[in-house]
Amino acid sequence: MASPFENISKLPTYEELKEIISNRYRKLNQKLEISKEMSIKAKEIARINMVYDVLKNYFEKTIYTLPHVDRLHPFYLDLLDLVVGVNEYRKSIIRLSKALRILSNIRKECLNIMRLAKKSHELAEVRRSCIGRLLSVMKRNRKYIDFLASIIFKLKTIPSIDPETPTVIVAGMPQVGKSTLVKTISTAKPKISPYPFTTKNLILGHIIGPHYKFQAIDTPGLLDRPLSERNPIELQAIMALKHVKGVIVYLFDVSITSYYTLEQQLHVLSDIEKSFNKRIIVALNKIDAMDKNKTDKLVQILENKGYVEIFRISALKGLGIVELKNKLIFELKAIT
Ligand SMILES: Nc1nc2c(ncn2[C@@H]2O[C@H](COP(=O)(O)OP(=O)(O)OP(=O)(O)O)[C@@H](O)[C@H]2O)c(=O)[nH]1
Ligand SMILES: [Mg+2]
Numbered sequence: 001m002a003s004p005f006e007n008i009s010k011l012p013t014y015e016e017l018k019e020i021i022s023n024r025y026r027k028l029n030q031k032l033e034i035s036k037e038m039s040i041k042a043k044e045i046a047r048i049n050m051v052y053d054v055l056k057n058y059f060e061k062t063i064y065t066l067p068h069v070d071r072l073h074p075f076y077l078d079l080l081d082l083v084v085g086v087n088e089y090r091k092s093i094i095r096l097s098k099a100l101r102i103l104s105n106i107r108k109e110c111l112n113i114m115r116l117a118k119k120s121h122e123l124a125e126v127r128r129s130c131i132g133r134l135l136s137v138m139k140r141n142r143k144y145i146d147f148l149a150s151i152i153f154k155l156k157t158i159p160s161i162d163p164e165t166p167t168v169i170v171a172g173m174p175q176v177g178k179s180t181l182v183k184t185i186s187t188a189k190p191k192i193s194p195y196p197f198t199t200k201n202l203i204l205g206h207i208i209g210p211h212y213k214f215q216a217i218d219t220p221g222l223l224d225r226p227l228s229e230r231n232p233i234e235l236q237a238i239m240a241l242k243h244v245k246g247v248i249v250y251l252f253d254v255s256i257t258s259y260y261t262l263e264q265q266l267h268v269l270s271d272i273e274k275s276f277n278k279r280i281i282v283a284l285n286k287i288d289a290m291d292k293n294k295t296d297k298l299v300q301i302l303e304n305k306g307y308v309e310i311f312r313i314s315a316l317k318g319l320g321i322v323e324l325k326n327k328l329i330f331e332l333k334a335i336t
Helices: 014-034 040-065 074-083 086-116 120-140 142-156 178-185 232-243 262-275 292-305 321-334
Strands: 167-171 191-194 201-209 212-218 246-253 280-285 310-312
Touching: 014 040, 014 120, 014 142, 040 086, 040 120, 074 086, 074 142, 074 232, 086 120, 086 142, 120 142, 167 178, 167 321, 178 201, 178 212, 178 246, 178 321, 201 321, 212 321, 246 262, 246 321, 262 280, 262 292, 280 292, 280 321, 292 310, 310 321
Parallel strands: 167 212, 167 246, 246 280, 280 310
Antiparallel strands: 191 201, 201 212
16 A cells, blocks of 8 residues: 555645746736737636636645545554644645635636626726735735645655554664565565654565565664653654554574674563564574574573564574564464
């Protein structure tokens, strides 16, 4: 499934809209000046319609392509709120819909008045005042237009995760091998996209079998540090993952060169256990360069914590991946 924001339409800013209208007005005038068949009245109507159509088309496309807040999945609602603020988003769309109705009424009214006008200076006067009224609706809504124009790019970068497809969420401290694991267990080439409030990219892969289709994502800069060190915005970005159906794989780096100590890695695991109501599967990565003492000690601690099945893998060399993947498929099938 694509992100609900993937196909949203671009809206120009207030200043850009003004520019678009004035350019089109100039071009239209050039055409009308040489046109012999059209009456003066028809030409004035064409001018009003041009301004109306530009605004109507942009406003309509925006209103119809931006997803309705009530229809968003909680995962995307959380991200929307984080990235742009739900209230401002909702309010701006409502304002634009109202503006659209007002524009349509003004146009209708103007065309009626136009019908009664006869002399060319009367026709020009009606056109001037009508276009003035249309433009002033746009001006009154400047704040909302500019807000929506500014968020569209941000919304388009929200990653496409289907929160209802069972997902393997790979967690672990920086450099433990999360991205490598996602690539290893994914079928097709994974998709890389930014995730709000992290500097790193999120890797989304698929695990596709004869009768199932699952997702695998890593959690760049999200589930890799103690949650107590997070600011509220980061926390909200992390907690949005709660709404994604699935299991968590917590990766340990047990290599001799690991950046983080066992204690640090265990601390983050405890945080995740407390904050997520999801099944956690632990895997010890980089066994191709394993520190045996460290590994034995960790296995002991994890067993004491109640983890009966502990996977030993090398995401890089492909060791133990089949066993881990089978376990994941088993668990994900259970939640479909
Ligand atoms: N020896 C060894 N190296 C590995 C293994 N898995 C990953 N690496 C290496 O560890 C480094 C980090 O791997 P990544 O997959 O980028 O780790 P990450 O957890 O996604 O890192 P961040 O995105 O920075 O949090 C890379 O140089 C990998 O090649 C493994 O099984 N064995
Ligand atoms: Mg990574």
